[in-house]
Amino acid sequence: MTRIISRRGVLGGLAASGALLSGCSRVDEKTPFRQILGLSDAFTLRAQRVLLANRPLVREYSLSQLSATFPVNGTNLPPGDLYKRLLDAEFRSWQLKVHGLVNRPLSLSLHQLQDMPSRTQVTMHSCDEGWSAIGQWTGVPLGHVLSLAGLRPEARYVVFHCLDKISMDGNYYYESLDLLDAVHPQTLLAYGMNGKPLPIGHGAPLRLRVELQIGYKNAKFVDRIEVVDSLGSIGKGRGGWWEDFDRAVWYAGQ
């Protein structure tokens, strides 16, 4: 069953608040090299926004094109007792929190998410390392969840806080999107993969699928969604774990 959610409700408030071309707010980008990089990053974002003005969908593939295996990248299994307990309870005790600049903070069980209108899509996942794989994803469009929560006018970014702590720096994985990527009809909170429940390695119980972006933007093990007006106060302020840790591009385009 595939159903596209109306994005009008969310987009109406978005356009009115002038958030369509908001870039990433950066606080420590002072050196000339960083400024060039930031300029190019912003330019890529604006160019792709212009090209995406008619809101096209990314290419979807047929089931016969599914990759036989789909590489697990990043965290295989989140370390720690918390995740183990969630896993032992088959995520019955887990709830997705939606908070921040929203009118109605939400706390949603996996069942509640599964009962929402869903979308199933077969898409290409491209990793910035160079490999790519085709998978089928089932989930609730993020735009639907955001419209249930109701974005406040000052909302600009959607931040995904994850359950996996990364050993390299001891911080939890996180990612963020601007509102246009967030409400794209193919941007899903996915709980199913290839017709089965989302495997652990691919981010159970819930992961982000943002088909307009490259691999690392597709956060796994999503636990909490925070709507903010600026990314500056989260992590090191660059909008994501890889962005903070290794200067990965925030608007990875794809």
Next chain:
Amino acid sequence: MMGRSRDVQVDYRHPLPVRLWHWTNAAAIGVLLFTGLLIFDIHPHLYWGEAGQEGQGAFISFSGDHFEDKVPRTGLRIGSHRWNTTGRLGVLSDSGFGDQYLLLAPAPDDWQYGATRGWHFAFAWLLAFSLPLYALYLFWSRRLSSTLLPTRAQLRGRSLLREISEHLRLHRARGEAARRYNALQKLTYLLVIYGLMPVMVLSGLAMSNTMNAVWPGLAELFGGHQSARSVHFMTAMLLALFILVHVFQVFVAGFGNLMRSMITGRFVSERERAR
């Protein structure tokens, strides 16, 4: 011959747009090749078709491994042929997260790998914008027909054979012959500007989900997402080959004179006397 009176003439060979584009491009391609190689090193396997991942039918695979030896070995596989390239191509380097294969260039110690793709895109913008402008400039200024398209006489078999033989013997062109591009040179420049470089830009764009959403069929133009990546890499290697030969030829044909002509525009050649 040159001793008693330096009978030379000076041509204003390269107008400003040519010099500007040449050096902008040189810088852009330098950064693009370097960052491109760093990106390639992380997954040095090439596939044909839409998807591709390690262990699934790469037609070209670079690799490095310690095996049981103390000295790491590197290898190259093309199809079913394997070569041991230890000491000749590729090295293994300890990145701190395990061994990292490096095809050619190691990154500086403080390089942030996450930013590699950002740098690649920044200079890709420069290349992608200047290329069509330059291609149009060549056309509008009639430089395309006056300096880059080979003449009918140049394309005759005997003339081409002579050029090939002179190139192979590394003969420096002199007098009138030095004042214009030879046919091999013209064909190479045309191939690079109107062939290789547009393919670089297009195959780069073809790897993007966004660009494929905007222009459906872009990736299929190359045979799929991974094919576009393979075309991108192989065309880059052809460009690198062009640059090597190009720089070598600058030394053959006269480094000082050619560098001056690409900096100030002025090219000096000996005047031929009527006998």
